[in-house]
Amino acid sequence: MEDSRIVQLYWDRNEQAIPATSEKYGNYCAPIARNILGNSEDTEECVNDTYLHAWNAMPPHRPAVLSTFLGKITRNLSFNRYQHNTAQKRGGGETMVVLDELAEIVSDTERVEQVVDRRELVRAMNGFLGRLPSGKRSIFICRYWYFDSISDIALRFGKTENHISVILNRLRKKLHDYLCERGFEL
Amino acid sequence: MRKEEFCEVFGGINENYVKEARTASKSKKTLWVKWAAAAACLTAVIAGAATGLTNLDRQPGDTPPASSAFENSGRPQGTESPAAVILSMEDIAVNEISGFVDAARKWYDPALYDSVVWDEEDILGYYGKDLVPAYIPDGLTASPQNGSASVIIGKDGSVALDTVWLNFYHDYYEDGSPKLTEEVSALKGFVLTASKIGLMNDCVYLLPEDEVKVSDIGGTPVTFGYRRAPYGPYDPETHEPSGYFDMYVAEFEFEDIQYQILAEQMELEEVVKVAASIISGEESILINE
Known part of the structure; x- marks a missing residue:
């Protein structure tokens, strides 16, 4: 599905936006989270949280580049999670x-x-x-x-x-x- | 500053660079697969079998570099971005320019010719294509004046002057003319000139005409020129400039249209990408180091 169509689904508050995003960009976001966190459980949660944040951000936001918009959310969420984990002495990927x-x-x-x-x-x-x-x-x-x-x-x-x-x-x-x-x- | 904070701030960099990083690495893999496939085809050619390597063939009399400067990487899996074109800077030859000369401007007798302003639709109709390059470097924007061109049309309807100038610079004044940069008093960006009849100025290369090196981009010979251009203010006594900036020129003919890109304060790589995007029609141009 084209990016503009996916973004429109968010704007239409159509829940199909989430599976459409997951199908196209799940494999883009997951390695970012995995690199930072180093474990699959936290990775999955951060990627799912990415879709939730995207849902909350669109509208009013209309990203110019959907992939990096999602990637940036994943990176921020994963990095926050990493810092939380580090405070609790739980290790993490390459970070x-x-x-x-x-x-x-x-x-x-x-x-x-x-x-x-x-x-x-x-x-x-x-x-x-x-x-x-x-x-x-x-x-x-x-x-x-x-x-x-x-x-x-x-x-x-x-x-x-x-x-x-x-x-x-x-x-x-x-x-x-x-x-x-x-x-x-x- | 804490390293964690620095890392967070780095997350806010230009998203085009972020996208490019993934496209570049993916495309290199794809290119490798493609070269492997080409090698297999070559073996088949030696064996006498028919192959599809015609794109890599060269005609006698061409002056291209040893290797192809143009590959299509294919569409990265999982995205719908257009196919990327891959170039190698090793295949790009640059000639030193000593200056520019304007071709003699003709005077058009108003009894025989009319001065006409073409709008976007007229330009599209005459050239048969949108002249805007598919790739515009980050930070450059189209001039608001780009949608029109002043041309000369004979009373018999023939086109006597068809030159179109398209400006892409970092900033503009209210009247649409490009601004100079603050640190270096020169323009930053490029002007694309296009004509079917003939360009209005010529580069003067230091080398004799038959020794000027030509680069091959997708089978189209492109001449790149470079000039270390001075900028003012000039010292009132020594007449020395305040400094110098890079000026590149790319000249080529593609599909019966002559193009000239005159770039100021731009990297050569970016100029190559703009030229390649005109020839390939693709926005995604990757430079293979």
């Missing part, structure tokens, strides 16, 4: 390793006087990503947006795991420098 890598970009401390404008930060991130060749940009996003494992990314892009790690390492350093040059105190 801990991914976060440790991201710690190279930020100070990983919470300073009261430090207020970062999130919208400006996203804009700067987009500026950085926009300057990368599409291949490297996609590798970076696979790792830090989709939480894909290094081995999965290596397989997808036909490179060795070591090569992917080197690319990511350099890109993290570049992003850190890029943001610092633009005055972000991370």
